[in-house]
Amino acid sequence: MTTKADVLIVGAGPTGLVLAIDLARRGVIPRIIDAGRADHRESRAVSIVARSLEMLDDLGLAQAAIERGVPLHTLNFYQGTTTLAEMDVTAVDSPFPLDLCIPQWQTVTLLRERAEELGVTIEWDTRLVGQQAGEHGVTVELQHGDGRSQRCETGWLIGADGAHSTVRETAGITRERADLKRGFILGDVAVDWPLTRDRFHVYFDASGLVAVFPMIGGYWRILASAPDDRPPATPGLDDFAAYVAERTPLDSHVRDLQWSSSFVARESLADRLRHGRILLAGDAAHSHSPVGGQGMNTGMQDAYNLGWKLALVVTGRAEDSLLDSYQAERWPIVKAVVDATSTTTKVATGTALVARRARRHALRLFGRLNPVQQRLSNAFGEHLVHYRDSDLVFERWHESQARAWSDVACTGPEAGELVRDAYVENREGPVALRHILRTPGHHLVLFAADTTDSATLAAWQPSAHEAMAGHGEVHVITRGHLPHDPMDGVFADLRSEAHNRYGVRRPSLYLIRPDKYVGFRGDSVDFAPVSDYFRALGARP
Known part of the structure; x- marks a missing residue:
């Protein structure tokens, strides 16, 4: 029997499930298979870091995860009864300043439930045994638990099937180990x-x-x-x-x-994340020591980067070449994670006298330096990950003169950096910016600064929507009170919190990607670069 699927995901662990959810909420229902049983409870990974909690919040799952886990705020290091250092993981610039300790099977359960709500069916006890890629798709051979064989045609094959990935091996993608x-x-x-x-x-x-x-x-x-x-x-x-x-x-x-x-x-790194119509994510692409708790988190972030791009391609709204940016953006990140985890593992487990002394002195020093603590906390929470070197992002930002209400220390996230949360107000009351940005798609945020005239605000909106060309929503944030006549998509920032968090000093634009990184920023109300961004993306209305 031959069946057809736009996307086939092999592996229903955290990485595969995040990708399935992200595709489904963008209108692409993938087929997803897993060689294991539905009742299997894998418990190795237990740490969900701040950045992954933000991702789960975007999927509507963060609060449920926190209720099922144990929030951790500090990392203590000892030698015998002596405390060497205490690292404050709450120093991360996140609405979730913590590290959540939760068994992997609990995380998977939450993701499975969300995927099923969106119409995704997981086929358990089903394994990929072979595949042949062509120009327009991939033909795969599946083996079911009852012995049945099945041939399936898919437009895109995703390997999220772990360190011993069959997808990677059958595709001939080599890896360094x-x-x-x-x-x-x-x-x-x-x-x-x-x-x-x-x-x-x-x-x-x-x-x-x-x-x-x-x-x-x-x-x-x-x-x-x-x-x-x-x-x-x-x-x-x-x-x-x-x-x-x-x-x-x-x-x-x-x-x-x-x-x-x-x-x-052991550690491994695939030499590429894309091979034609085959893409790798999670442990199938990179695996390393669990010291540092980055493995599952890095895999889920792979999926979060890939999901929106693959959805645009599958629905015909972007060229296939957009998927090259998945390799370009994520491969340097995962290589850095593998390298850093390797070093951390060797340092943490070193038993030679010189290694033990160096480790002890370093921990004592780190424990006393607040800037180091904050950087380590942001690194631990995956908040230092950025795509500033990506060809997809750019900015036209000139650091204009500070206003009386400006926080001169805040320069805002650059193009390719993670967005920042803040609270603004609508007619119902305070609302978190991250919740305004939760709707799938791009978001254009127009910071009005000192412009409060309702006629001007209303005049900006049609041009903003035209530049967005149906790729997402437009939001206007003014430092003044809300206009007397109700206007959709307008929010008040009376304390200037959002303006300062984004380094805004005059009317400015921030174009937010679906994975919540800045795609473009400009400190003028010029919508032409927004159109340029979507053209560079290869996106179609």
Whole structure:
């Protein structure tokens, strides 16, 4: 039997599900398959960082995730009973200044429910066994759990099927691999520890490290480095108790093991993320040590970058070449993550005397420097990720003279940088800018600065909509009160919070991409560059 799908996603983990949701809410219902069972509960990834919470908020899932997880605010480092440093993860410039500790299966459950609400059906126990790409699509061979074979035609094949990706291997996409020769065990246990449950706790010892952090239900996740690259396949309570007793001052009487696993830290990076009509995302494209908690988060951000672009292409509103920007924007990011995680893993697990002394002194120094803490917090929360070098973004910004109401220290996000949240008002009351930008599509935000005349504001709107050419919404933010006559899309910024967050000092434009990065900014009311942006995107009305 042969069937046709515009998009086939292989892998229903967090990466594949975020992509499926993002496509579905833009009118493209993908087919998604997974070789596993629907009741499988994978629990390795437990950290959702600030940037991913913002993404989940855009999908309407952040609050539900927070209610199911444990919010963490601090990362504590110890050597024995001595505290080396405390890193404040709330220093990130985000509406979600925290790191959420939540089992991966809980994250997947939320995403599955949202995908199903949007009309996406996940086909479990179904694997890809072969594929042949052509100029206009890909023919794939599927194997179902009951032994049935199926041939499927798809316009675009997405590999979100993990580090051992069949999509990547059958497409002939090569990857660079390295073995860090660091073994780890991890598991969830019950134990009575007098530790604050709003933070990570990391203990260093001459023989290795033990990291513990709170889980839902009163449990603790233990991550411990093994002395070699041969950790036990299925760690038991005795394994965890031994490492806790040897490396920490904590009570080693752990009990009620809920789940355990082990792994050897390895890293890989595909040499490309796009091969014709085949695209890779998540662990299929890049995998690395879980130290730092960036893996699942980076994969979901891959999907968030790809989703809106693929939807435009599939619906005929952009040329296929737009998907080249997925490779151009994301590959440098994931390479930097792999490199940084490799270095962090080696530093964190180093047992040589010189390495231990250097680590101890560095942590003590970082703990005392607020600017370093803030930068580390933003890096940890993935807020330093940017696309400033992308060919898709540009700006015409001249840093005009500050006004009496201006915060001269704020220069606003540049083209290619992440948007910032702020509160403005409509006739119903205060509203977060991130919620105004939640509707799928691009958003053109016109900051009116000192212009408060309602006739002028109304005159700007038709030109703004014409420049947007049906690609999204237009919002006007004025520093004055709302016009007496109701006007759609106009918001008041009476405290100048939004204007200052965006570095605005005179009437200006910010064009926000669907993934919430700045596509264009200009400090004049000139709509021609907005049209230029969409032409560069290859977008059609």
